[in-house]
Amino acid sequence: MVKVKNLTDKEYLYGHKACPGCGLGTIGRLALKILGERTIVALPASCMSTVTTQYPQMNYSVPSLTMAFAGTGAVLTGMSAGLKAQGVTDVHVLGLAGDGGTADIGLQALSGAVERGDDFIYICYDNEAYMNTGVQRSSLTPIGANTTNSPSGTASYGEKKPKKNLFEIMIAHRIPYAATASSAYPYDFMNKMEKTKSLRGPKFIHIMCPCPTGWGFASDLTVEIGKLAVETGMWYLAEYENGKVKMNVIPKTLKPVEEYLIKQRRFRHLNEDTIKLIREHRDSEWRIIRERWVLSNC
Amino acid sequence: MINKSKSSNLDFLNGDEAVAYGAKLCRPHVIPVYPITPQTIVVERISEFVANKLMDCEYIHVESEHSAMCAAMGASLVGARAFTATSSQGLAYMHEMLHYVSGSRFPIVMMNANRTLAAPWNIFGDQRDSLAQRDTGWIQVYVENGQEALDMIIQAYAIAEDDRVYTPVMVNIDGFVNTHTYELVDIPQQNDVDEFLPPFKSKNAIDFNHPRSFCMTASTEWNMEFRYQQQQAMDNAKKVIEEVDKKFGDKFGRYYGGLVEEYRCADAEVILVGMGSIIGTSRIVVDKMRDMGLKVGLVKLRFYRPFPVEYFKGLSNRVKAMGIIDRDISFGYEGAVASDIKSALASSGFCSKVINFIAGIAGRDITKEYIEEMYNKLFGLTQGHDEKELQFIGLRW
Amino acid sequence: MAKPQIVKFKFPESLEEMPLGPSAAAGILTEPNAGWRVQSPVIEHPKCTKCLLCWVLCPEGVIGKENEQLEIDMNYCKGCGLCAHECPKDAITMVQEGEADDQ
CATH class of the missing domain: 3.40.50.920 (Rossmann fold)
Known part of the structure; x- marks a missing residue:
């Protein structure tokens, strides 16, 4: 278990230009505190690259490569193979990609890299839309969310489709380690990062990263919103290892989805019918989670 | 071409096989590659070399050409020598990455088997695939036969990795007419190639003692200067190509004349x-x-x-x-x-x-x-x- | 120093001084990044138990724990208020920008 007093004071991601309150900074800096300075970061097009590598202000203290949107998995493969071929074994390669960069345009490269079993750590920080380009929907945008290209209107309640299940896609690859996490649960995240350090092969963490700007809430509420996502069952914390899924947090009863939705501008247009739709979707997801991953482990 | 080969080791090879031998002799650390007709024999021969320990490298079965070039870029970033090969639709598919690699100055070498682009779909040769990549910032050489293909893979690394150049090189060989035609090809001795092409010591790779952010965002104020550098590198390459041709000829007995x-x-x-x-x-x-x-x-x-x-x-x-x-x-x-x-x-x-x-x-x-x-x-x-x-x-x- | 410090960056003055391709030294800060701050966090140190939750959560990493009391690097604090909102002891208050210096 990670103990805060043992964490390095060194900041390997510092001075970045992310919006105030964005969980992205927390994710990046904590991940690098765990991995340490012998880490190379791959940054596809995303908020994470845009706000950190504007010449001459370079916010990572570790080596990094800004690279193509679709290629994170493959770039990590190349780094890992290049290091191996030269006999370097003590370096971590870390991908920091957004939801669109992972679940949409980058899914093929990620799937290829995981299938090959290449040695890398991949963090998908999920702010549930293309935030960097101005809040357009991705396949990880939740049902009912208002985005700039899935707007609500007289004939639309916003995003039509529920979130793609990236965690299960990774499990389908029989990946050595996959987890979900949230920037609102930093210790849970750091413990998961700690696990990735000791395992060989592909490691994947899908971490929820509430976005004050895109979701529409005050900058001091990032953690509160992140926690509400878990408490209402709109997100869950789990890990997959040795062929088994472990739920890290199992709420006894899920809070009403309204408590989560009402705090965010992107859901404010929803009416009772659409909220019901979201509640039903959550409930059906949780039935599956409880059947597959909670009861079977008892 | 003046052929006065010094240490002859003739074999009957097709153009793709000649390319595979050329790549093998250059001792690349990493080969991420995706099969496409008529390049496939390159992929097959290299995988056989690796399977039989005739070649010591990380051979990566990437899932696309875009990923092939991404992986080559990642490898070059960590100081590894990278090689890949493609053709036609594959080259078109990696188009974005061609810009990334040349713009971030990674001296990767790639063979392209020239094949027409769909549509109408066809697997046979013309050069529109690579000519359409004119503005990607890659050095492009076109070879006449299998021997030149093998030799130019070796020369390509010497050109790409020259301090004055640091620009990737695409070696183009006509699909089928050359890739699948068997000719007598002189395979140079490994120790001669090792002397000609020393191990890659990248000037553009990560160094944990002096960490850098690569391929960073360069604003309008600075972007154009980096492009000018690429133009300078291309200008420098003209001289380097001539020098490498001379050096290669002196060592292996085959001179090709440089740019033309x-x-x-x-x-x-x-x-x-x-x-x-x-x-x-x-x-x-x-x-x-x-x-x-x-x-x-x-x-x-x-x-x-x-x-x-x-x-x-x-x-x-x-x-x-x-x-x-x-x-x-x-x-x-x-x-x-x-x-x-x-x-x-x-x-x-x-x-x-x-x-x-x-x-x-x-x-x-x-x-x-x-x-x-x-x-x-x-x-x-x-x-x-x-x-x-x-x-x-x-x-x- | 645990946190990168602002350095006076020497921009290239000729093509010869340009790096080989678009790369630059990592961890280089050339300017503060606090211009968008409207409110500033003020720590009431007697209330602080040094649980370090703020230190962990801060998206900027501007809270320092090396010394006896927590410190905030105001060059890079954006004033998001997350630390104040999450502090279990209510030891951090957000005050209007400018007023913090007067206290």
Whole structure:
């Protein structure tokens, strides 16, 4: 278990230009505190690259490569193979990609890299839309969310489709380690990062990263919103290892989805019918989670 | 090409196999590669080398060409020598990454088996796939046969990794006509290649003692200077290509002439310019017509980028008419090679004596008869006959 | 120093001084990044138990724990208020920008 007093004071991601309150900074800096300075970061097009590598202000203290949107998995493969071929074994390669960069345009490269079993750590920080380009929907945008290209209107309640299940896609690859996490649960995240350090092969963490700007809430509420996502069952914390899924947090009863939705501008247009739709979707997801991953482990 | 091979180790290889041997001799650390006809034999032979410990490298079964180039870039970032190979649709699919790699100055070497682009779908050769990548910032060389393919893979690393260049190199070899044709190929000795091409010590790789952010965002204020650097590197490459050719020739006995090679041009009245496999056929036609007392010459354009603009500027004073064979067309204008040569000739006023022959599209044969016909049209032009600037050769109707 | 410090960056003055391709030294800060701050966090140190939750959560990493009392690097604090909102002891208050210096 990670103990805060043992964490390095060194900041390997510092001075970045992310919006105030964005969980992205927390994710990046904590991940690098765990991995340490012998880490190379791959940054596809995303908020994470845009706000950190504007010449001459370079916010990572570790080596990094800004690279193509679709290629994170493959770039990590190349780094890992290049290091191996030269006999370097003590370096971590870390991908920091957004939801669109992972679940949409980058899914093929990620799937290829995981299938090959290449040695890398991949963090998908999920702010549930293309935030960097101005809040357009991705396949990880939740049902009912208002985005700039899935707007609500007289004939639309916003995003039509529920979130793609990236965690299960990774499990389908029989990946050595996959987890979900949230920037609102930093210790849970750091413990998961700690696990990735000791395992060989592909490691994947899908971490929820509430976005004050895109979701529409005050900058001091990032953690509160992140926690509400878990408490209402709109997100869950789990890990997959040795062929088994472990739920890290199992709420006894899920809070009403309204408590989560009402705090965010992107859901404010929803009416009772659409909220019901979201509640039903959550409930059906949780039935599956409880059947597959909670009861079977008892 | 002057062949006076010093330590002969001849084998009967097709062009793809020659490329595989060339790559093997360069000891790349990482080979991420995706199969596509007619490059597949390269993929197969290298995987056999690796499977039999004849080659010590990380061979990566990437899931696309885009990923092949991504992985090569990641490998180069950590100081590894990277090689890959592709063709046609695959090259088009990695288009974005070609810009990334050249812009971030990673000296990767890639073989491209020239094949036409769909649609209509076809697996046979023309050069539109690579010519369409003109502005990606890669050095492009076109080879005539398997021997040159093998030799140019080795030279490509020497050029790409030169301090003055640090620019990726694409070695283009005509699909099927060369990739699948068996010829006697001299495979250089490994220790000779090791002497010629020392281990890669990248100047553009990560160093934990001096960490850097690579391929960072350069704003409008700084972006243009980095592009100018790429142009400078290309200019430098012209000299480096000549030097490497000389050094290679001195070591292995084969000189190729650098950016271009002239064949029987000294007193030629009309010349044809071409790239790749067509040169071999054209040499035979030149010899035959020379025997008939006709002053014909041939220019083998080897490097398309950097483009030998100075050479072509000088050529206009020497000949009466010039034909440019393009195995591609930029629809709505003319062949890409012709456009470049004509722009080099523009100040000379010579362009009226130039015919652009579009030929060999999607693998259509360019026969000796066709080449002779082209020369005859050029003679016609010198005698005042009307000739269209742009002509399709071998068109059915 | 645990946190990168602002350095006076020497921009290239000629092509010869340009790096080989678009790369630059990592961890280089050339300017503060606090211009968008409207409110500033003020720590009431007697209330602080040094649980370090703010230190962990801060998206900027501007809270320092090396010394006896927590410190905030105001060059890079954006004033998001997350630390104040999450502090279990209510030891951090957000005050209007400018007023913090007067206290």
